[in-house]
Amino acid sequence: MKILFLVPPETHSIESSVPKALEGGKGYYPKLGLLYVAAYYERATGDTPVFIDCPPENVTVSDLRRRIREIKPDMVAMSIMTFNLLDALHAARVLKQEDQNIKICLGGSHVNLYPEETLNLPLIDYVVFGEGEPIFTQLTTTLDAEGPESDSLKNIRGLGWKRDGIACVNPKETQLLDLDTLPNPARHLVDIGQYAHIIGEGRQFFTIQATRGCPATCSFCDIRKTAFRTRSAENVVAEVEELVAQGVDDLFFVDDTITINKKNLLHFCDLIVKRGIKLNYKISARVDTVNEEILRALKRSGCYRIHYGIETATPRHLKYLQKGQTLEKVERACKMTRRAGIGFFAYMMIGIPHETRREMFDTVALAKQLKPDYAQFSICTPYPKTELYFQMLKEGIITHDYWQEFAKNPTPDFKIKFWNRHFTEESLRQIQDECHARFYRQPTYIMKQIAKVRSWEDFSAKVRMGTKILTSRLSFS
Ligand code: B12
Numbered sequence: 001m002k003i004l005f006l007v008p009p010e011t012h013s014i015e016s017s018v019p020k021a022l023e024g025g026k027g028y029y030p031k032l033g034l035l036y037v038a039a040y041y042e043r044a045t046g047d048t049p050v051f052i053d054c055p056p057e058n059v060t061v062s063d064l065r066r067r068i069r070e071i072k073p074d075m076v077a078m079s080i081m082t083f084n085l086l087d088a089l090h091a092a093r094v095l096k097q098e099d100q101n102i103k104i105c106l107g108g109s110h111v112n113l114y115p116e117e118t119l120n121l122p123l124i125d126y127v128v129f130g131e132g133e134p135i136f137t138q139l140t141t142t143l144d145a146e147g148p149e150s151d152s153l154k155n156i157r158g159l160g161w162k163r164d165g166i167a168c169v170n171p172k173e174t175q176l177l178d179l180d181t182l183p184n185p186a187r188h189l190v191d192i193g194q195y196a197h198i199i200g201e202g203r204q205f206f207t208i209q210a211t212r213g214c215p216a217t218c219s220f221c222d223i224r225k226t227a228f229r230t231r232s233a234e235n236v237v238a239e240v241e242e243l244v245a246q247g248v249d250d251l252f253f254v255d256d257t258i259t260i261n262k263k264n265l266l267h268f269c270d271l272i273v274k275r276g277i278k279l280n281y282k283i284s285a286r287v288d289t290v291n292e293e294i295l296r297a298l299k300r301s302g303c304y305r306i307h308y309g310i311e312t313a314t315p316r317h318l319k320y321l322q323k324g325q326t327l328e329k330v331e332r333a334c335k336m337t338r339r340a341g342i343g344f345f346a347y348m349m350i351g352i353p354h355e356t357r358r359e360m361f362d363t364v365a366l367a368k369q370l371k372p373d374y375a376q377f378s379i380c381t382p383y384p385k386t387e388l389y390f391q392m393l394k395e396g397i398i399t400h401d402y403w404q405e406f407a408k409n410p411t412p413d414f415k416i417k418f419w420n421r422h423f424t425e426e427s428l429r430q431i432q433d434e435c436h437a438r439f440y441r442q443p444t445y446i447m448k449q450i451a452k453v454r455s456w457e458d459f460s461a462k463v464r465m466g467t468k469i470l471t472s473r474l475s476f477s
Contacts, residue, residue, distance in 0.1 A: 001144050003049040004073035005038045005189070007031050008091035009064065010055050012412050013084045027196035028056040032207050032254060033108060033132065034079040035185035040133035043183045045141065051189035061094055068098045075140065079108035082384050082403070085118075085410050092123040103148075105139070107132045110407070113222060113385045117407035119160040119167040127160035130173045131212075133182060135159055179212065179231040184239045192246055203250035203280060206243060210236045210268070214256035216286060218309070219322040219387035220349075220380070223256050230261045233268035237275065244277055251281040259289040269297035280304050282345075287333035288325050295340035305373065306337055307345040313366035314359045317352045322387065327366075334370045346372035350435060351379040351420045351428045353397055364435045368442060373449075377435035379418050379428050392419055 031053065038049055050071055052059060059067065076095055078088045092104045105126040111118050115129040128135045135158040142152050153161045158173035187206070196205055213226040243251065259265060272279060279302035287308050298306075310330050311323055318325060337344050346367050350360040367375040382389035384403035392398045397419050406414050418428050439445070 001047075001074045001140050002072060003041065003047070003140065004068075004071055004076045005034050005049055005051040006076050006078050006091065007034065007053040007055065008078060008084070008087045009059060009061055010084070010087055011061065011090045012086035027198055027205075028053075028194065029197065030185075030187075030190065030195050030207055031079050032185055032209060034077070035187060035189070036182065037077065037079075037107065037132045037136050038189060039183040039186035041137050041140065042186055044137045049186075049189070051186065053190055053194070056194035057191070061090075064091065064094060065098055068095060068102075072099070073102060075103045075105055075143075077105045077107070077136065080106055080110045081108060082110040082113070082407075085110050085407075086412055086414075089121065089123060089410060096123055105136070107136070109222070110384075114404070114407040115160050116167060116169050117404065119162065119169060120408070121410070125162060127169075128158055129160070130158040131177050132158075133177065135173065176212075176227055176229060179229055180235045184242060187243075187246070192248060197252075204248050205250040205252065206248045207252045207254050208236070208239060208243070209254050211255045211258055211260070215260065216257060217322045217324055217387075219320075219391060220383065221256075222383060222386050224387065228257075228260050230264050233264055233271055236268055237271045237277070240272065240277060240279060241275070244279065249278070249280055251279065253281065253283045256284065257286050257289060258283045259285040259294060262289075262291075262294050265294060266297050269301035272301035278302070282307065284309075286325065288329050290333050290336065292336055292340070295336055295342060299340045299342050303342055305343040305345055307347065308333065308372075309347045310366070310370070311347065311349045312352060312355075312359070313362040314355070317355055317359070320352065320354070321349075330366075331370070334372070338371070343373040346370060346375040348375055348377045348435070349380045350377050350431060351418050351423060353380070353392060353395075353419055353421075355380075355420060356422070357431065360431055360435065361438070364438045367439055375439050377432055377439070379432055380420070381416060382419060397421065
């Protein structure tokens, strides 16, 4: 079976809480989940699949048609967030126009939330929910061996399939994968050089994952309270060495909170130092999961930035968001991080339900006081099936389950909704612009950034970002 792993052209993506106005200069992240699934498939079957990442490769819809005629795939596999479901459906239409026998399989965070709704969409043949590596391989090998009518399909946990147009969603796979047994993502199928991000400072960037799951309770995140697992430090370092050999010198760990298992992380840092691996990397962490020892080890092994979810300056909103952190912990962690010589990125949130305008600007004041290298002010958005979304439905702030309606019937006119009763979307967007302006136009901030310029590439990255900040809305997570 000829498999094509596809990241579709961005034709209909929903504008998110961080506007896409700057998309062009933002750079592109690799689709790590799809690369993991591709690697597992390749190792298990010995077949080399094709991987096309349309946005960075500049593949338009008409280019895609041409490529499909050349490749002639039997199955096209795409990974979707809710925000690019429409892109995937548009691509599916194009693919089926080219050859109606092509089977479409979707996986990713949207499918994990809405397997049945996604499978019920007319152009979709299969959905995979949960960790997709073995499930996708089982699907394709079953189809190869027994054909599309095979009864064995019903035994594959985490799979949704169709029989005579009727959707059948199997039970979820409850057994979690041993991460050390997985092959590294199939990076050899893509051009590493095409990935970059706006604050990349000119290095060759790629993503990596050392852990899966997050035990924290943040109500705005659908990964909350999920089982936390980690790869062994040796296993991660082996992948890092492979990446470094390929010319990657800037890694972003996409882990939700890599600092949960400190012992393992310390071992990773030690190994990087002992083996003399020259690396720059950034991670995301909760402020209450770092200490002096871990920060020093991170710094020694090349960690140059930590992304902290600081969210808001107002304790009652921190509580509302079930963040489980205090402002004291925020201040302590930020101070310790700076002392360790690591930069940090502050994710802030405005437009939280019941938040006042003054409180939103208190959040900017907090960001200024903490002095991060970068701050991003997102508008609080109840993402699908999050606790926050359900809480707001219960409170009557949201009157009906519009995300589920979208999942069942995704139409291009769908607009993301913000839910602070006292503000229109336009006024929240204006406040968001004002927050960024207040933060980035501080003379001390500008001077500090100029003083820290390390190279021509670094300088260009900063000028590019500075120009965008002063002329437009910001999007650079
Ligand atoms: C890195 C990341 C990004 C990166 C890069 C995204 C990219 N290119 O993939 C950036 C920063 C660009 C980003 C942006 C956004 N993100 Co984001 N992001 C993540 C993050 C932290 C990690 C994703 C990742 O690489 N995981 C590692 C891989 C291995 O896991 P995975 O993708 O889940 O894949 C596994 C399975 O899902 C499955 N699978 C996945 N795809 C497929 C496909 C097939 C065919 C099969 C069979 C299986 C399969 O198998 C994989 C291996 O087990 C997740 C949080 C998380 N924990 O997932 C949020 C997350 C995906 N993001 C989210 C959101 C909301 C956003 C934004 C809207 C936020 C914003 N700032 O406004 C934007 C959207 C931009 C847009 N318009 O598209 C949400 C999505 C929720 C949803 N309903 O879809 C998540 C889940 C965070 C959260 N908890 O709320 N994001």
